[in-house]
Amino acid sequence: MTSRWSETDIADQTGRTVVVTGANSGLGLRTAEVLAGKGARVFLACRSPERGAKALDRVRAAAAGAEPELIPLDLSELASVRAAAAAVRERTGDALDVLVANAGVMATARGRTADGFELQFGTNHLGHAALTWLLLPALRGGTHARVVTLSSLAATGARIDLEDPNGEHRRYNPATAYGQSKLANQVFALELDRRLRKSGDDVLSVAAHPGYTATGLGSGMARSYSNAVVRGVIAGGHRIGEALFAQNVRQGALPQLYAATADGVEGGDYIAPGGLGGMRGHPVKVRPLTPALSESLGATLWDVTAELTGVTPDPA
Numbered sequence: 001m002t003s004r005w006s007e008t009d010i011a012d013q014t015g016r017t018v019v020v021t022g023a024n025s026g027l028g029l030r031t032a033e034v035l036a037g038k039g040a041r042v043f044l045a046c047r048s049p050e051r052g053a054k055a056l057d058r059v060r061a062a063a064a065g066a067e068p069e070l071i072p073l074d075l076s077e078l079a080s081v082r083a084a085a086a087a088v089r090e091r092t093g094d095a096l097d098v099l100v101a102n103a104g105v106m107a108t109a110r111g112r113t114a115d116g117f118e119l120q121f122g123t124n125h126l127g128h129a130a131l132t133w134l135l136l137p138a139l140r141g142g143t144h145a146r147v148v149t150l151s152s153l154a155a156t157g158a159r160i161d162l163e164d165p166n167g168e169h170r171r172y173n174p175a176t177a178y179g180q181s182k183l184a185n186q187v188f189a190l191e192l193d194r195r196l197r198k199s200g201d202d203v204l205s206v207a208a209h210p211g212y213t214a215t216g217l218g219s220g221m222a223r224s225y226s227n228a229v230v231r232g233v234i235a236g237g238h239r240i241g242e243a244l245f246a247q248n249v250r251q252g253a254l255p256q257l258y259a260a261t262a263d264g265v266e267g268g269d270y271i272a273p274g275g276l277g278g279m280r281g282h283p284v285k286v287r288p289l290t291p292a293l294s295e296s297l298g299a300t301l302w303d304v305t306a307e308l309t310g311v312t313p314d315p316a
Contacts, residue, residue, distance in 0.1 A: 004282050006254065007034055010261050014039030014065050017092050017142065018260070019135070021073060021128065022103025023059070024051040026215035027150070030253040031100055033062040035260070041066035043091070045073035045084055045103070075103055075127030076113040078309060085134035096138035098260050101128040101149040101185070107174040117308065118166040124181035129188050130311045136203070145203045148259040149189040151270075152182035152209050153278060155289060160184055162300055165308070184301060186270070187291055191298030193267040199315035204267040206259040207288065211273035211280050213252025247273070247280040258283040
Protein backbone atom coordinates (compact mmCIF):
# COMPACT_ATOMS: atom_id res chain seq x y z
CA MET A 1 0.00 0.00 0.00
CA THR A 2 1.29 3.41 -0.93
CA SER A 3 1.68 5.74 2.04
CA ARG A 4 0.29 8.63 -0.03
CA TRP A 5 -3.05 7.13 -1.06
CA SER A 6 -5.72 9.80 -1.57
CA GLU A 7 -9.15 10.39 -3.09
CA THR A 8 -7.63 10.60 -6.56
CA ASP A 9 -6.67 6.92 -6.29
CA ILE A 10 -10.30 5.80 -5.98
CA ALA A 11 -11.39 3.90 -9.07
CA ASP A 12 -14.65 4.54 -10.89
CA GLN A 13 -17.49 3.34 -8.65
CA THR A 14 -20.20 3.33 -11.31
CA GLY A 15 -22.54 0.41 -10.78
CA ARG A 16 -21.75 0.03 -7.08
CA THR A 17 -24.31 0.71 -4.38
CA VAL A 18 -23.27 2.07 -0.99
CA VAL A 19 -24.95 2.78 2.34
CA VAL A 20 -23.23 5.30 4.64
CA THR A 21 -24.59 5.72 8.16
CA GLY A 22 -24.32 9.14 9.75
CA ALA A 23 -23.98 10.72 6.32
CA ASN A 24 -25.49 14.04 7.36
CA SER A 25 -22.18 15.54 8.54
CA GLY A 26 -18.47 15.02 9.15
CA LEU A 27 -16.78 11.86 7.97
CA GLY A 28 -20.01 10.28 6.77
CA LEU A 29 -20.97 13.23 4.61
CA ARG A 30 -17.50 13.43 3.09
CA THR A 31 -17.53 9.69 2.38
CA ALA A 32 -20.93 9.95 0.70
CA GLU A 33 -19.86 12.94 -1.40
CA VAL A 34 -16.66 11.28 -2.62
CA LEU A 35 -18.28 7.95 -3.49
CA ALA A 36 -21.19 9.65 -5.27
CA GLY A 37 -18.67 11.78 -7.14
CA LYS A 38 -16.98 8.59 -8.31
CA GLY A 39 -20.26 7.30 -9.74
CA ALA A 40 -21.66 5.14 -6.92
CA ARG A 41 -25.31 5.03 -6.00
CA VAL A 42 -25.22 6.27 -2.40
CA PHE A 43 -27.84 5.91 0.32
CA LEU A 44 -27.43 8.42 3.13
CA ALA A 45 -28.67 6.77 6.36
CA CYS A 46 -29.43 9.66 8.71
CA ARG A 47 -31.28 10.21 11.98
CA SER A 48 -32.38 13.82 11.41
CA PRO A 49 -34.71 14.36 8.41
CA GLU A 50 -33.76 18.04 8.22
CA ARG A 51 -29.99 17.53 8.36
CA GLY A 52 -30.32 14.52 6.11
CA ALA A 53 -32.14 16.57 3.48
CA LYS A 54 -29.41 19.23 3.51
CA ALA A 55 -26.73 16.56 3.20
CA LEU A 56 -28.63 14.94 0.35
CA ASP A 57 -28.52 18.24 -1.55
CA ARG A 58 -24.74 18.39 -1.13
CA VAL A 59 -24.23 14.81 -2.21
CA ARG A 60 -26.58 15.27 -5.15
CA ALA A 61 -24.50 18.24 -6.30
CA ALA A 62 -21.34 16.10 -6.16
CA ALA A 63 -22.85 13.00 -7.77
CA ALA A 64 -21.49 11.86 -11.11
CA GLY A 65 -23.86 8.97 -11.61
CA ALA A 66 -26.94 7.56 -9.92
CA GLU A 67 -29.21 9.77 -7.85
CA PRO A 68 -28.35 9.60 -4.11
CA GLU A 69 -31.17 8.73 -1.74
CA LEU A 70 -32.03 9.28 1.92
CA ILE A 71 -32.80 6.46 4.36
CA PRO A 72 -34.17 7.33 7.84
CA LEU A 73 -32.04 5.59 10.47
CA ASP A 74 -31.82 6.05 14.22
CA LEU A 75 -29.24 3.57 15.49
CA SER A 76 -30.44 4.09 19.06
CA GLU A 77 -33.78 2.49 18.20
CA LEU A 78 -33.86 -1.11 16.97
CA ALA A 79 -37.25 -0.63 15.32
CA SER A 80 -35.67 2.12 13.19
CA VAL A 81 -32.71 -0.14 12.39
CA ARG A 82 -35.05 -2.86 11.17
CA ALA A 83 -37.06 -0.39 9.09
CA ALA A 84 -33.91 1.06 7.52
CA ALA A 85 -32.57 -2.38 6.63
CA ALA A 86 -35.88 -3.32 5.05
CA ALA A 87 -35.91 -0.08 3.04
CA VAL A 88 -32.36 -0.66 1.78
CA ARG A 89 -33.13 -4.23 0.77
CA GLU A 90 -36.28 -3.14 -1.07
CA ARG A 91 -34.67 -0.22 -2.89
CA THR A 92 -31.52 -2.13 -3.88
CA GLY A 93 -33.23 -5.36 -4.83
CA ASP A 94 -30.91 -7.12 -2.37
CA ALA A 95 -27.79 -5.97 -4.21
CA LEU A 96 -25.60 -3.88 -1.87
CA ASP A 97 -21.87 -3.52 -2.45
CA VAL A 98 -20.66 -1.47 0.53
CA LEU A 99 -21.94 -0.69 4.02
CA VAL A 100 -19.96 2.04 5.80
CA ALA A 101 -20.89 1.84 9.50
CA ASN A 102 -19.74 5.37 10.28
CA ALA A 103 -22.35 7.01 12.53
CA GLY A 104 -21.79 7.43 16.23
CA VAL A 105 -22.14 9.45 19.39
CA MET A 106 -19.15 10.39 21.51
CA ALA A 107 -18.66 10.84 25.25
CA THR A 108 -22.25 11.77 25.92
CA ALA A 109 -23.89 12.31 29.26
CA ARG A 110 -25.35 9.13 30.70
CA GLY A 111 -28.39 8.12 28.70
CA ARG A 112 -30.38 5.17 27.40
CA THR A 113 -31.51 4.15 23.95
CA ALA A 114 -35.15 3.53 23.13
CA ASP A 115 -34.52 -0.14 23.95
CA GLY A 116 -32.86 0.58 27.31
CA PHE A 117 -29.19 0.16 26.38
CA GLU A 118 -26.41 2.50 27.50
CA LEU A 119 -26.52 5.20 24.83
CA GLN A 120 -23.01 4.91 23.39
CA PHE A 121 -22.79 1.10 23.43
CA GLY A 122 -26.33 0.85 22.10
CA THR A 123 -25.85 3.36 19.29
CA ASN A 124 -22.26 2.80 18.21
CA HIS A 125 -22.10 -0.98 18.53
CA LEU A 126 -25.49 -2.65 18.99
CA GLY A 127 -27.28 -0.55 16.37
CA HIS A 128 -24.57 -1.06 13.77
CA ALA A 129 -24.22 -4.78 14.51
CA ALA A 130 -27.96 -5.29 14.08
CA LEU A 131 -27.97 -3.26 10.85
CA THR A 132 -25.05 -5.26 9.48
CA TRP A 133 -26.69 -8.59 10.25
CA LEU A 134 -29.98 -7.46 8.72
CA LEU A 135 -28.23 -6.28 5.54
CA LEU A 136 -26.13 -9.42 4.98
CA PRO A 137 -28.59 -10.86 2.44
CA ALA A 138 -28.22 -7.67 0.37
CA LEU A 139 -24.44 -7.67 0.77
CA ARG A 140 -24.31 -11.26 -0.43
CA GLY A 141 -26.21 -10.09 -3.50
CA GLY A 142 -23.60 -7.42 -4.19
CA THR A 143 -20.32 -7.68 -6.06
CA HIS A 144 -17.18 -8.13 -3.94
CA ALA A 145 -19.12 -6.51 -1.12
CA ARG A 146 -17.51 -4.92 1.94
CA VAL A 147 -18.59 -3.91 5.42
CA VAL A 148 -16.48 -1.05 6.77
CA THR A 149 -16.89 -0.49 10.52
CA LEU A 150 -15.47 2.66 12.04
CA SER A 151 -13.47 2.25 15.25
CA SER A 152 -11.42 4.94 17.00
CA LEU A 153 -8.13 5.72 18.68
CA ALA A 154 -10.25 5.76 21.84
CA ALA A 155 -10.47 1.96 21.58
CA THR A 156 -6.79 1.74 22.55
CA GLY A 157 -6.59 0.74 26.19
CA ALA A 158 -10.35 0.26 26.43
CA ARG A 159 -12.07 -2.90 27.63
CA ILE A 160 -15.48 -4.44 27.08
CA ASP A 161 -17.35 -5.41 30.22
CA LEU A 162 -19.30 -8.35 28.91
CA GLU A 163 -20.88 -8.95 32.32
CA ASP A 164 -22.23 -5.40 32.43
CA PRO A 165 -22.00 -3.89 28.90
CA ASN A 166 -24.66 -1.29 29.66
CA GLY A 167 -22.89 -0.02 32.77
CA GLU A 168 -25.75 -0.68 35.14
CA HIS A 169 -23.53 -1.65 38.06
CA ARG A 170 -20.68 0.84 37.86
CA ARG A 171 -20.16 4.56 37.97
CA TYR A 172 -20.63 6.11 34.54
CA ASN A 173 -17.65 7.70 32.79
CA PRO A 174 -18.42 9.12 29.32
CA ALA A 175 -14.93 8.55 27.92
CA THR A 176 -14.76 4.98 29.25
CA ALA A 177 -18.16 4.17 27.78
CA TYR A 178 -17.12 5.61 24.42
CA GLY A 179 -13.89 3.60 24.41
CA GLN A 180 -15.83 0.41 25.13
CA SER A 181 -18.24 1.07 22.26
CA LYS A 182 -15.47 1.73 19.75
CA LEU A 183 -13.47 -1.32 20.84
CA ALA A 184 -16.67 -3.32 20.39
CA ASN A 185 -16.88 -1.98 16.84
CA GLN A 186 -13.42 -3.33 16.07
CA VAL A 187 -13.95 -6.66 17.82
CA PHE A 188 -17.23 -7.12 15.94
CA ALA A 189 -15.67 -6.27 12.58
CA LEU A 190 -13.00 -8.94 12.92
CA GLU A 191 -15.38 -11.54 14.33
CA LEU A 192 -17.74 -10.91 11.43
CA ASP A 193 -14.92 -11.48 8.98
CA ARG A 194 -13.86 -14.72 10.68
CA ARG A 195 -17.41 -16.01 10.35
CA LEU A 196 -17.76 -14.86 6.76
CA ARG A 197 -14.56 -16.71 5.85
CA LYS A 198 -15.74 -19.82 7.66
CA SER A 199 -19.07 -19.80 5.82
CA GLY A 200 -17.39 -19.33 2.44
CA ASP A 201 -18.81 -15.86 1.75
CA ASP A 202 -16.90 -13.40 -0.40
CA VAL A 203 -18.17 -10.40 1.61
CA LEU A 204 -15.26 -8.69 3.40
CA SER A 205 -15.46 -7.11 6.85
CA VAL A 206 -12.87 -4.39 7.45
CA ALA A 207 -12.27 -1.93 10.31
CA ALA A 208 -10.91 1.61 10.05
CA HIS A 209 -10.34 4.64 12.24
CA PRO A 210 -9.96 8.31 11.27
CA GLY A 211 -7.19 9.30 13.67
CA TYR A 212 -7.62 12.66 15.34
CA THR A 213 -10.03 14.48 13.04
CA ALA A 214 -11.82 17.77 13.66
CA THR A 215 -15.42 16.61 13.17
CA GLY A 216 -16.99 18.43 16.11
CA LEU A 217 -18.05 15.11 17.60
CA GLY A 218 -15.71 15.47 20.56
CA SER A 219 -17.33 18.69 21.71
CA GLY A 220 -20.03 16.60 23.34
CA MET A 221 -17.54 15.37 25.94
CA ALA A 222 -17.50 18.71 27.73
CA ARG A 223 -21.30 18.91 27.79
CA SER A 224 -21.53 15.50 29.46
CA TYR A 225 -20.12 16.87 32.73
CA SER A 226 -22.37 18.76 35.12
CA ASN A 227 -19.58 20.76 36.78
CA ALA A 228 -19.09 24.05 34.91
CA VAL A 229 -15.37 24.25 35.70
CA VAL A 230 -14.77 20.72 34.41
CA ARG A 231 -16.78 21.52 31.27
CA GLY A 232 -14.66 24.60 30.65
CA VAL A 233 -11.36 22.78 31.09
CA ILE A 234 -12.36 19.93 28.81
CA ALA A 235 -13.79 22.23 26.14
CA GLY A 236 -10.65 24.38 26.19
CA GLY A 237 -8.39 21.37 25.96
CA HIS A 238 -10.44 19.99 23.09
CA ARG A 239 -10.13 23.25 21.12
CA ILE A 240 -6.39 23.44 21.68
CA GLY A 241 -5.89 19.79 20.79
CA GLU A 242 -7.81 20.14 17.54
CA ALA A 243 -5.89 23.28 16.59
CA LEU A 244 -2.51 21.64 17.19
CA PHE A 245 -2.98 18.03 16.14
CA ALA A 246 -6.25 17.35 14.35
CA GLN A 247 -6.56 16.83 10.62
CA ASN A 248 -9.49 17.98 8.55
CA VAL A 249 -12.48 15.86 7.58
CA ARG A 250 -11.25 15.40 4.01
CA GLN A 251 -8.10 13.72 5.32
CA GLY A 252 -9.86 11.92 8.16
CA ALA A 253 -12.27 10.19 5.78
CA LEU A 254 -9.45 8.58 3.79
CA PRO A 255 -9.10 5.39 5.91
CA GLN A 256 -12.75 4.45 5.50
CA LEU A 257 -12.68 5.38 1.82
CA TYR A 258 -9.63 3.19 1.36
CA ALA A 259 -11.30 0.34 3.22
CA ALA A 260 -14.40 0.71 1.05
CA THR A 261 -12.74 0.96 -2.37
CA ALA A 262 -9.06 0.14 -2.62
CA ASP A 263 -7.55 -2.91 -4.26
CA GLY A 264 -5.60 -5.14 -1.93
CA VAL A 265 -7.97 -4.78 1.01
CA GLU A 266 -8.47 -8.10 2.78
CA GLY A 267 -11.02 -9.24 5.31
CA GLY A 268 -9.96 -8.43 8.86
CA ASP A 269 -7.74 -5.50 7.81
CA TYR A 270 -7.56 -2.42 10.03
CA ILE A 271 -6.97 0.84 8.15
CA ALA A 272 -5.71 3.95 9.93
CA PRO A 273 -3.72 7.15 9.36
CA GLY A 274 -0.03 6.38 9.02
CA GLY A 275 1.34 9.44 10.80
CA LEU A 276 2.45 10.07 14.36
CA GLY A 277 0.56 7.82 16.75
CA GLY A 278 -2.07 7.11 14.12
CA MET A 279 -3.47 10.61 14.65
CA ARG A 280 -3.10 11.89 11.10
CA GLY A 281 -1.73 11.09 7.67
CA HIS A 282 -2.55 8.95 4.68
CA PRO A 283 -4.15 5.53 5.22
CA VAL A 284 -2.10 2.43 5.93
CA LYS A 285 -2.85 -1.06 7.20
CA VAL A 286 -2.06 -1.40 10.91
CA ARG A 287 -2.26 -4.27 13.36
CA PRO A 288 -5.68 -4.55 15.00
CA LEU A 289 -5.80 -4.15 18.75
CA THR A 290 -5.07 -7.32 20.71
CA PRO A 291 -8.65 -7.72 22.01
CA ALA A 292 -9.94 -7.61 18.44
CA LEU A 293 -7.68 -10.53 17.55
CA SER A 294 -9.14 -12.64 20.36
CA GLU A 295 -11.47 -15.25 18.92
CA SER A 296 -12.95 -15.98 22.33
CA LEU A 297 -13.78 -12.31 22.97
CA GLY A 298 -15.20 -11.99 19.46
CA ALA A 299 -17.43 -15.04 19.90
CA THR A 300 -18.68 -13.89 23.30
CA LEU A 301 -19.42 -10.35 22.09
CA TRP A 302 -21.23 -11.85 19.10
CA ASP A 303 -23.49 -13.91 21.36
CA VAL A 304 -24.11 -11.06 23.83
CA THR A 305 -24.97 -8.73 20.94
CA ALA A 306 -27.44 -11.23 19.47
CA GLU A 307 -29.09 -11.69 22.87
CA LEU A 308 -29.42 -7.96 23.51
CA THR A 309 -30.65 -6.97 20.05
CA GLY A 310 -32.84 -9.98 19.37
CA VAL A 311 -31.44 -10.08 15.82
CA THR A 312 -30.44 -13.50 14.53
CA PRO A 313 -26.75 -13.30 13.59
CA ASP A 314 -25.87 -14.50 10.13
CA PRO A 315 -23.51 -16.14 9.38
CA ALA A 316 -23.72 -18.11 12.62
